[in-house]
Amino acid sequence: MPSVAPFDIDDYCVAAAFLGDTPVFAAAGGLVHRLDGTGKASEAHDGLLCASLDADNARLICSGEDGRVTAIAADGTVEELASIGRKWIAQVAAGPRGAIGFAVGRTAYVRLPDGTLKEIAEERTVEGIAFAPKGLRVALARYNAVALHFAAAGGKPVELEWKGAHTGVTFSPDGRFVVSAMQENALHGWKLDAKGSDNRHMRMTGYPAKVKSLSWSAKGKWLASSGAPAAVVWPFSGKDGPMGKAPLELGTRGDAQVVAVACHPAEDVVAIGYSDGMVLAARLADKKEVLLRRPGKGPITSLAWSADGKRLAYGSEAGDCGVVDIAG
Amino acid sequence: MNDLVAEAGVKTLPVTVLTGYLGSGKTTLLNRILSENHGKRYAVIVNEFGEVGIDNDLIVESDEEIYEMNNGCVCCTVRGDLVRVVEGLMRRPGRFDAIVVETTGLADPAPVAQTFFMDDDVRAKTHLDAVVALVDAKHLPLRLKDSREAEDQIAFADVVVLNKTDLVTPEELADVEAAVRAINPSARIHRTERAGVPLEEVLDRGAFDLSRALENDPHFLDAEDPDHVCGPDCDHDHHHDHGHDHAHGDAHHHHGAVSPIHDATVTSISLRGGTMDPKRFFPWIQKVTQTDGPNILRLKGIIAFADDDDRYVVQGIHMLIEGDHQRKWKEDEKRESRIVFIGRELDREKLERSFMACQAQA
Ligand SMILES: [Zn+2]
Numbered sequence: 222m223p224s225v226a227p228f229d230i231d232d233y234c235v236a237a238a239f240l241g242d243t244p245v246f247a248a249a250g251g252l253v254h255r256l257d258g259t260g261k262a263s264e265a266h267d268g269l270l271c272a273s274l275d276a277d278n279a280r281l282i283c284s285g286e287d288g289r290v291t292a293i294a295a296d297g298t299v300e301e302l303a304s305i306g307r308k309w310i311a312q313v314a315a316g317p318r319g320a321i322g323f324a325v326g327r328t329a330y331v332r333l334p335d336g337t338l339k340e341i342a343e344e345r346t347v348e349g350i351a352f353a354p355k356g357l358r359v360a361l362a363r364y365n366a367v368a369l370h371f372a373a374a375g376g377k378p379v380e381l382e383w384k385g386a387h388t389g390v391t392f393s394p395d396g397r398f399v400v401s402a403m404q405e406n407a408l409h410g411w412k413l414d415a416k417g418s419d420n421r422h423m424r425m426t427g428y429p430a431k432v433k434s435l436s437w438s439a440k441g442k443w444l445a446s447s448g449a450p451a452a453v454v455w456p457f458s459g460k461d462g463p464m465g466k467a468p469l470e471l472g473t474r475g476d477a478q479v480v481a482v483a484c485h486p487a488e489d490v491v492a493i494g495y496s497d498g499m500v501l502a503a504r505l506a507d508k509k510e511v512l513l514r515r516p517g518k519g520p521i522t523s524l525a526w527s528a529d530g531k532r533l534a535y536g537s538e539a540g541d542c543g544v545v546d547i548a549g
Numbered sequence: 550m551n552d553l554v555a556e557a558g559v560k561t562l563p564v565t566v567l568t569g570y571l572g573s574g575k576t577t578l579l580n581r582i583l584s585e586n587h588g589k590r591y592a593v594i595v596n597e598f599g600e601v602g603i604d605n606d607l608i609v610e611s612d613e614e615i616y617e618m619n620n621g622c623v624c625c626t627v628r629g630d631l632v633r634v635v636e637g638l639m640r641r642p643g644r645f646d647a648i649v650v651e652t653t654g655l656a657d658p659a660p661v662a663q664t665f666f667m668d669d670d671v672r673a674k675t676h677l678d679a680v681v682a683l684v685d686a687k688h689l690p691l692r693l694k695d696s697r698e699a700e701d702q703i704a705f706a707d708v709v710v711l712n713k714t715d716l717v718t719p720e721e722l723a724d725v726e727a728a729v730r731a732i733n734p735s736a737r738i739h740r741t742e743r744a745g746v747p748l749e750e751v752l753d754r755g756a757f758d759l760s761r762a763l764e765n766d767p768h769f770l771d772a773e774d775p776d777h778v779c780g781p782d783c784d785h786d787h788h789h790d791h792g793h794d795h796a797h798g799d800a801h802h803h804h805g806a807v808s809p810i811h812d813a814t815v816t817s818i819s820l821r822g823g824t825m826d827p828k829r830f831f832p833w834i835q836k837v838t839q840t841d842g843p844n845i846l847r848l849k850g851i852i853a854f855a856d857d858d859d860r861y862v863v864q865g866i867h868m869l870i871e872g873d874h875q876r877k878w879k880e881d882e883k884r885e886s887r888i889v890f891i892g893r894e895l896d897r898e899k900l901e902r903s904f905m906a907c908q909a910q911a
């Protein structure tokens with residue numbers, strides 16, 4: 222039986238993550254709490270808006286209402302990586318080799334591994350930012366397109382056009398696919414190695430709500446998503462991704478929406494967080510479900526597996542966070 | 550089409566939208582909202598920090614970002630930046646009691662207003678309270694001549710603050726008021742100097758709350774007093790159903806006629822009928838908002854249905870429409886149906902004929 226160690230941070234949890242073995246919880250007020258027995262928290266921001274795990278370096282990259290980008294280490298040390306004045310930095314992403322991307326309004330910034338800050342101007346507000354698995358290529362989601370830039374080299378971006386507002390973006394782990402979440406309750410995907418432009422588009426629709434959480438399975442064969450009463454999991458193992466295939470629907474409930482998903486680091490298993498605070502794990506192969514956490518005080522905002530896949534950290538809007546030990 | 554249905558039982562924070570040109574007194578009013586001792590804390594979303602001379606971490610800068618919602622329809626738009634900022638603000642809700650959104654002089658108010666109905670996340674946590682337009686009495690005639698936005702802002706407003714009245718003659722003021730009234734017959738108008746309108750007249754109005762909308766609006770399409778302009782000498786929150794005597798000292802009245810300074814592209818069509826048949830009225834209002842939605846800026850109505858003791862109120866923005874039973878008709882109230890459309894290129898004859906055809910057969 223899984224066992225739960227609850228941890229109340231008394232604030233909206235923006236992100237839960239593991240820094241090495243230490244579970245951390247980034248709160249909207251600006252504190253990053255550590256569940257390491259000390260109960261200590263780092264003062265990272267005056268208003269924390271976004272956080273992204275830099276797994277290679279065991280640090281959590283955070284951005285805030287104070288116009289700063291910080292890196293929080295497992296021991297709680299806060300390092301300021303950038304400060305651009307009084308602007309909300311609502312998007313931040315950790316990239317390969319310590320690169321960091323963040324965006325303010327119509328400007329995206331990439332801080333290269335050597336500390337150089339590159340500025341990228343977009344014609345519309347940058348709503349989402351993601352790094353390709355290799356090569357410092359960054360995807361920027363905005364109105365009517367996702368733009369792919371080579372951050373270090375500069376040059377003309379590749380514009381993946383699709384009408385509508387793209388509010389989030391992710392690369393598949395093999396770098397072959399880019400998928401965006403849209404304002405209009407849909408996902409849109411592009412197959413980057415497609416010959417010709419006709420067969421590169423992938424439309425994934427039918428969601429009753431906006432998709433706010435996306436997670437690729439361990440080997441990149443599946444993409445799990447929130448935004449429905451079930452976790453909607455699209456197959457990406459074929460040459461053409463999910464085109465012409467139906468997604469799996471896991472953990473379907475009649476009385477709550479799926480608001481967060483996180484795929485297990487090794488197995489084809491997805492952790493599913495609901496609008497009432499419940500957390501399940503479901504296996505893709507046979508849809509078998511295990512209850513990990515009963516409903517709580519608020520919707521789940523974030524789910525994160527430990528590197529060994531034995532523990533799951535969860536955060537909620539109401540601050541009733543915790544860690545599930547799968548083996549018990 | 551989306552319905553403007555309010556979620557019952559969930560406490561949401563009110564949002565006031567403040568429109569107006571640079572120099573209209575908008576910044577003065579914002580500063581008063583931020584600094585006066587009214588016991589409430591406001592989060593303010595502005596276009597540029599520079600305009601507001603107050604340092605306060607509840608002031609958020611945001612670039613206007615218009616997103617079309619349903620591929621293709623020009624009127625179904627939201628402000629994407631507001632979706633993001635409101636979501637961010639609402640993660641730390643204990644810090645403030647209400648939100649004010651300031652828009653630039655060149656902004657179309659529709660996407661701002663529609664954001665609070667069309668985006669599910671925003672709608673779950675906030676609700677639109679009222680659209681307030683600041684108008685510079687001196688410069689309005691020029692604005693109306695050279696821009697569509699000035700007209701749109703007045704047409705959209707629930708409350709119009711006619712500012713800088715000390716800079717115009719009584720005749721000029723009367724003409725400016727007539728121009729405002731010709732564009733928007735259902736807005737509450739306040740005359741002020743230096744944006745000195747009482748804050749309770751612009752905040753917490755409940756203009757989109759169907760239980761309150763038009764209720765505290767005794768002059769809504771009032772035949773007896775069509776040119777009524779509110780001033781410091783009139784107080785509406787006690788209901789005055791009759792004999793509301795205003796000695797505003799207007800030099801002349803225009804009685805809803807076309808104003809001399811307003812070459813109208815926005816017009817308002819006020820219709821009045823008897824009791825309505827719901828089986829005819831609902832399909833009609835749906836069809837009108839679907840086909841004429843892009844041209845309808847606002848609509849508001851109080852409908853009397855046959856065999857129904859409750860007043861029914863409707864209102865809409867472009868293609869969005871909401872309606873609900875409001876309260877019992879009072880003994881001394883005339884059971885009639887009144888509706889006003891504010892928009893462009895509206896066919897008065899057709900609207901009137903089709904509205905009248907919705908009446909219940911005697
Ligand atoms: Zn439309």
Ligand SMILES: [Zn+2]
Pocket residue numbers: 777778779780783784785793795
């Ligand atoms: Zn009055």
